[in-house]
Amino acid sequence: MQLHRAILTAALASLAAPALSATLSVEAGPDAQERLQGALIEAKTGDTVLIGPGTFVLTDGLSLDVDGVIVKGAGPDRTILSFKGQKSAGEGLLVTSDNVVLRDFAVEDSKGDGIKSKAANQIVYYNLRVEWTNGPKASNGAYGVYPVESKNVLIDSVLVKGASDAGIYVGQSENIIVRKSRAHFNVAGIEIENSYNADVHSNIATRNTAGILVFDLPNLPKKGGHDVRVFANRIEWNATPNFAPPGNIVASAPTGTGVIVMANRNVHVFGNAIGGHGTTNVMLVGYQLAFTDTGYQPLPIDVVVRDNSHGKAGFDPGPQFAGGKELAAAMSGIAPVIWDGTGSGVHVSDKVMTLSMGLTDPKARARQANPQPVDLSGVPLAKEPAKVVLPPEMEAAIR
């Protein structure tokens, strides 16, 4: 009887699970590097690599290059991939294949980026934690989660702490949702860079240097960032002194800034709670450095700031904001919204002061500025980008 039941169970199991998909389980213990990396190499499309609870002590970066694999842990506080002793590779985990789901585990103390996915379309980051456990330090890796050059990116319920550049960074990608995630003690909490069609909503970005950044940079294969919506986020008390290594663009992000939109087109910032920022709550600027890339658009174009609730701002400008201290001293504070004065179609209808620096060239020096309050509520609103919709199987993967 016992035997019959076993056979029956096996038969049912083989019916239920198509022969094509398998689960490769990896448990914590000695030789975690070769066993886990081995599973990530042996996995076939449709398989799940199931990482057990415990701390996995890893000596090198991990990588996945098989399409359609789920990498699943026992939870972001139970399955911990520790890269404290990492000897090589620029990130903890690298994904270079399509249709991958990463969920329910943590990456700690990687020497470079936490989790990077490159040219990996339809990637899902769900219920993950990426953390540098010694707090914010310039010696921490640059990005926590780092999808780049990808189409269809979903980042949901991810927590990143301590990244020396951006906690959640999406670069050179399109069709992006970042939601229900948290970023704390990073230089930039969340950053969308050189990307198209992004919805960043329902996130909490607090105690970073700057909360949420929408940037575009020159000399890159994909540039001309546009169509980004930043809404329904809580962006507060981003006052961690900027600890980015000099040379990086975020090293210029002023400590104590909520949202920065730089050199982008059609960016809509609405319905967020923003406050507690010594420099300003919302900063709209052009690219301030010299460049030779003739195809680069360096100005803020068609930026809409509306219906945000503002807390205290402008009471202690960061040293990266040239002339900020003098301005704050002269005016007893700055303003909740700062615009450098460049670009076009900049609409601000939040019920707070907007201060224009009165520049015509974003590269101009602070002493050339002519700071004046401005009313930008009459500027016609650019058409809001459509809601970002991802392929249904991506949403289904986290249900």
Place this chain on the structure above:
Amino acid sequence: MRDRGRRPRIAWGRFFLPLLLISAAPLPVNDALIQSDRLPARLSELNLFEGGKPSTALQPYTLSTPLFTDYASKWRWIYTPPGTELAWKGDGLPDFPVGSVLIKSFGYPADLRKPEANIRMLETRILMKRAGGWIALPYVWDADGKDATLKRAGHRTDISWTHADGKPRAISYAVPNANQCKGCHDAGGQLTPIGPKLRNLETGPDRPAATRPLPRWDDAKAPLDQRARAYLDGNCGHCHNRNGPADTSGLWLDWDDEHGPNLGIRKRPVAAGRGSGQNEFDILPGQPDKSILITRMQSLDPGVAMPELGRATVHEEAISMLSAWISHMPQ
């Protein structure tokens, strides 16, 4: 036990073995296995080596400016199946017939001042061209040096040697995993060979002359700019090109790319993080110490070091050459 059906299984086979070694012609390379979809667990199954010695069917080749791999000695061979040949086109890679194999072995002499003596073989990396494209397989040699075992998940081993300056060196040597192979051997998502580009072949199979051959990076008689570009091509350009794994950086260091910001000259970093090492530009003409390209080559920290893989030591001689190149750039 696979593929053993035709061999004598009788115990007295061992009595014939010495005789066979003397009289038998070398085993033909296992073309059927190369062109199958199997991943041989032991290198010996391919018959590319016999008792650690390369088959006479393999054609050795050398590169003018090779990739630096922690001062390891490297040996390279090309195999093409009988009746096929390489089709050369331009200065780049030839077309390889299906069934071709590129073989690269890595080892260390006990003393770098005696490069031919007391060599410890570590690993052999195989690139095989199958009907569906190239595959990369890393094999780690057994301690007795007679056969090597497939390690798709990679492997680390501690090694030591006496350096050219007579001082002892020791590193944790990393055999790359199969994904890391592709991490360099990648062009637009497809696995590809890197080394045997016509412009970089110093010796090897019959071939036409290159239009713009690479110099040896350490040839003091060659123009510095060409030596620098050759080194960057061989050591960085496989990732840092318009279709490579590092295309997103906008830093393109292959031989063919033009001078300008994408070569790093006054180019600001994008996602370098602390790899920037306090510097603002990849290359700042006249100032190698303020050039990220140099500071990342000087670092052994995995979050900073470039190349990201296969380097646990600093290539001092190349840094001197590249520093001189940057120092002499017009400012």
